[in-house]
Amino acid sequence: MTTTERKPLLLDFEKPLAELASRIEQIRQLAEENGVDVSSEIRKLEARSMELREEIFTSLSPSQRLQVARHPRRPSTLDYIQAISDEWMELHGDRCGSDDPALVGGVGRLSGMPVVMLGHQKGRDTKDNIARNFGMATPGGYRKAMRLMEHANRFGMPILCFIDTPGALPTVIAERQGAGEAIAYNLREMFCLDVPIICTVIGEGGSGGALGIGVGDRLMMFEHSVYTVITPEACAAILWKDASKAPQAAAVLKMTSHDLKGLGIIDQILPEPIGGAHSDPLKAVNTLKQALLDNLEELYRLTPAERRQLRYEKFRKIGVFTEVSHS
Template identity: 75%
Template structure:
């Protein structure tokens, strides 16, 4: 009962029928164990479990963009540090931009993936309100992007591949961030990431928002977890701008084409990484194993290329984005 109460505030609306069915299965199982009549309910439980598995697949294979956005923002969804600790053999976090700042909203360090030294970095959200305030809800400051660039230059100097994990609603838009040069810091990263010699794999693990995502999003491969989103602006902001009504965010989410499936169809996404049925927050260990396998496979391919081949691949990848054909031509 305590567990159910703890889970209830984190339940999304479309998850409730599934949880109700799972609770019913658990109640029947508990009643059978407590009963002294020796009633066999194994067949009934088996049927309900099959129905629950079917319902889980039906729900998570027919989600709307707005529902996928809810999953991307789920407070229990694995974060950058969760994935790094799960997939790395060892990892040491490094701090500071060497300019006087150390942004907790963007973390990074040196680690090892399948025995290969790598630099891993990404946005870090909090688990609760207090942690989110400390992490600024994953919205990095100019110091965060300068720290990221320092770590990437370190990786380039020592020939270590770079793995970035994107999970932010956007860069911090506060007055202080503007005073510190937020736009310049992101623009500098965009330019410099194109010239790096080492392999770069960027993975959207949750919410990829605006320039805040792009600041660590230039790479040879762009991967997205199945229920992650990537967008030029949050649906709420888009709805407020276009219709003066943030309540129309679901409509905006549909129009913006923010899901991994949409971006795969547009050719922007290189690899869609599947999540366990029920999404990453329901089975985080399995989600990390799937992501690790995808990263290792892509890294093996990229490491076989020359530095120039990777730079050319990176350049051509982003040159193709936004190209379209006029039907009247």
């Protein structure tokens, strides 16, 4: 790995933290060169750095949360799968001649329990992102996902879905191959599956691309993830004919985990380390694994029929509103 690759990728609002960290390092080096003990001063500065980090990350705007959700070093589906599973085997192909690298899945064991895990997979760099369509799945990807879910249902294995996509692949070829039909088929069939289904938004959950693997008994989101019907950039381009107004759109889309928990769309917010999941991936992994185990324990207390009914009722409640008459 080169020095450039090791250099942290800073978001705009993280620059004060980087400047303070740089100042602390300079003081430490000068003190060592001159044999001066400044350990107490450095401790104070490090404490201030932690306070500043907490202040920044507890008051992020929706557009800033979106930047964290899209951070190139944020843990991906494969990162989480490989970290939480005792063993893991990726399965390929939709049995119709396609194997979409933007949607991965396979069988594994979670604390000894056989499970099927699948999700969107973005790349780490430009080359990898192009190979994986930036996590935007083709119709073949959703058909592969459904094949794996049917396998899980046949053998009584719970399904764990990890959502991280700006949307389904928006190309003419994808439309010709039946993108809408593939997603709609998944929506219908996921309501009928007998096994427990847990869906987690680990980064960016966008539009029908997210919904294609997003019907579950539990819907969880990491604290700085987003889940929305349309990207803020596309929303701004449609409403104001100006994509630069994306921060405005992000504020009104109600796409953050706290907004969606308040609206009753998601069931649980998974706390992230201060600085985001990419700042301490191991802590994020442990949080996710424990949440999955806790929810599976609850879901296994229900019969398949009870799970299906509650799943149906959960999604029927989304979008319910009250009309107030002005008499």
